Amino acid sequence: xxxxxxxxRPAIPAWKIILPVLGAVALGWWGYSWATRxxxxxxxxxxxxxxxxxxxxxxxxFGPRTPxxxxxxxxxxxxxxxxxxxxxxxxxxxxxLDVWTDGGAxxxxxxxxxxxxxxxxxxxxxDQQGRxxxxxxxxxDAQLETLDLQMQLAVTHCPARPWGRFAAxxxxxxxxxVAIIDDCPVTPAxxxxxxxxxxxxxxxxxxxxxxxxxxxxxxxxTTRTGQQTVQAANLVARRVEGQAxxxxxxxxxxxxxxxxANDNASGVLAVLDLARRAAGTPDAERGWFxxxxxxxxxxxxxxxxxxxxxxxxxxxxxxxxxxxxxxxxQPLGVAATEDLLPLIRAARPGLREFEDEAQxxxxxxxxxxxxxxxxxxxxxxxxxxxAAFLHRGLDGHYHTPQDTTLTPALVQDAxxxxxxxxxxALAAPFTPRAECGLTGRNCH
Numbered sequence: 012x013x014x015x016x017x018x019x020r021p022a023i024p025a026w027k028i029i030l031p032v033l034g035a036v037a038l039g040w041w042g043y044s045w046a047t048r049x050x051x052x053x054x055x056x057x058x059x060x061x062x063x064x065x066x067x068x069x070x071x072x073f074g075p076r077t078p079x080x081x082x083x084x085x086x087x088x089x090x091x092x093x094x095x096x097x098x099x100x101x102x103x104x105x106x107x108l109d110v111w112t113d114g115g116a117x118x119x120x121x122x123x124x125x126x127x128x129x130x131x132x133x134x135x136x137x138d139q140q141g142r143x144x145x146x147x148x149x150x151x152d153a154q155l156e157t158l159d160l161q162m163q164l165a166v167t168h169c170p171a172r173p174w175g176r177f178a179a180x181x182x183x184x185x186x187x188x189v190a191i192i193d194d195c196p197v198t199p200a201x202x203x204x205x206x207x208x209x210x211x212x213x214x215x216x217x218x219x220x221x222x223x224x225x226x227x228x229x230x231x232x233t234t235r236t237g238q239q240t241v242q243a244a245n246l247v248a249r250r251v252e253g254q255a256x257x258x259x260x261x262x263x264x265x266x267x268x269x270x271x272a273n274d275n276a277s278g279v280l281a282v283l284d285l286a287r288r289a290a291g292t293p294d295a296e297r298g299w300f301x302x303x304x305x306x307x308x309x310x311x312x313x314x315x316x317x318x319x320x321x322x323x324x325x326x327x328x329x330x331x332x333x334x335x336x337x338x339x340x341q342p343l344g345v346a347a348t349e350d351l352l353p354l355i356r357a358a359r360p361g362l363r364e365f366e367d368e369a370q371x372x373x374x375x376x377x378x379x380x381x382x383x384x385x386x387x388x389x390x391x392x393x394x395x396x397x398a399a400f401l402h403r404g405l406d407g408h409y410h411t412p413q414d415t416t417l418t419p420a421l422v423q424d425a426x427x428x429x430x431x432x433x434x435x436a437l438a439a440p441f442t443p444r445a446e447c448g449l450t451g452r453n454c455h
Contacts (some may be wrong), residue, residue: 019275051100051251054096054097055098055278058093059224059291062284063284063426064281065302066093066280066283067276073085073089073427075269078107078108078308079239083272084454086263086279087103090391093283094286094300095248098291099250099286099300100249100250102246102247104244106242106244106245107180107240108311108313109240109275110238112236113130113235114235114237115128115235116210118218118230118232119213119231120143122230122296126222128213128214128215129213130234131174131175131204131212131213132190132203133235134204134207134236136234137210137233138233140187140229140230140241141162141164142227142231143225143229146181148170148173150167154335160184161167161184161186164186164187164189164190165179165188167190169194169427173200173201173202174191174199175204176202178191179205187209188212189211190212190213191212191213191214192219192223200410201411210232210233212232224256225248226236243314245302245304247320248300252296253296253298255327256326257297257433257436258298258329259282259333259389259433260301260313261387262306262334263333264305264312270412272417273335273338275334276337278332280424281333281426282333283300285300285426303387310387310389310390313390324394327391329397331429331433332391332398332399332400333426334386335403335405336419337418338408338416340406340419341404342427343402344365346388346402348395351398352364354432354436355432355436358431367389386400403425
């Protein structure tokens with residue numbers, strides 16, 4: 012008698028396994044997305060009672076705000092906490108930044124000459140030998156043209172013009188290196204040296220005297236420099252569903268070695284005041300408040316912002332940039348794109364108007380030297396966002412360690428002007444840009 016195969020259970024169709032698994036994955040993803048969705052923090056009523064003067068009393072204790080310094084990180088934490096307390100969802104958009112570092116400088120020569128100093132900010136490390144010649148620190152460009160600097164090493168005392176630019180003028184006329192003797196009664200404004208491998212260095216008074224004893228002799232300049240990568244970050248405060256119809260912005264960093272009271276703690280304080288004014292009102296749903304980082308290194312933060320938020324900015328009617336508004340070097344002024352000027356004139360009659368200057372052809376700190384390329388509104392103008400730049404001009408402590416004070420009432424006045432302009436922009440007719448990117452490159 013033959014054997015008979017016992018019946019077996021039919022195989023389970025694959026779909027009966029796959030569908031429950033997919034359903035479980037979808038449910039889990041939905042749960043995760045719901046749990047991690049951005050939410051608006053509660054508005055702390057006490058946060059609305061703050062003031063420009065009170066904020067300045069805290070901010071000025073942090074010291075310089077150059078990326079990579081403790082004061083920079085404390086400013087980010089403090090500003091983020093204040094904006095969160097005002098009911099805004101705050102993102103900290105970090106990005107790496109390469110900053111210049113000084114490895115020291117030496118000058119060696121005959122008779123045992125060996126003095127040390129520091130590299131001029133922004134210069135590159137290099138060794139160069141040549142004959143030492145003296146150059147007056149107050150020499151004009153016309154006077155420099157009469158000097159024989161070809162293949163020479165120049166030494167000068169406390170240049171009358173920003174050091175980076177004076178060193179650049181000497182290099183342009185053939186010098187193979189520059190030594191600046193720092194015997195200035197007041198620390199001069201900081202400017203970046205040109206990006207050249209020729210050595211540029213700074214010596215104190217004693218080292219400079221030792222060097223000048225060797226005028227006419229052949230000496231060697233040596234500088235060592237490098238780069239360090241630090242973390243910079245923009246702070247962007249907005250309501251979760253809020254539209255970027257008006258963007259109020261300012262840069263939060265300062266130049267190395269400066270507390271940056273006017274440049275640009277004043278702008279930070281103004282943006283915080285504007286965020287406080289809008290908090291808990293319908294205006295909070297129509298405005299974004301941004302603090303840009305690394306502006307002093309080339310508008311890095313505002314350019315990062317423009318790239319990251321191109322889609323929301325299709326709704327942007329105006330970007331208002333506040334920079335150096337706490338010291339009255341000049342009356343409060345505005346430089347604005349042509350589409351905003353009539354609106355500004357009607358909203359704030361009598362406001363001083365100035366034109367953005369052309370970009371500087373040489374890398375340097377100083378938005379005033381090229382306001383179209385070296386202040387944060389420029390990044391928005393480049394992508395055709397209507398922009399206004401509120402500014403009180405250069406004061407005598409610009410980009411120096413002496414930039415330690417500001418007037419809260421002037422900051423408040425600048426914030427009032429920004430608010431008036433923002434309200435006028437919101438009330439004016441506006442046609443949103445097509446939803447295909449600011450430059451049109453994403454259109455299909």
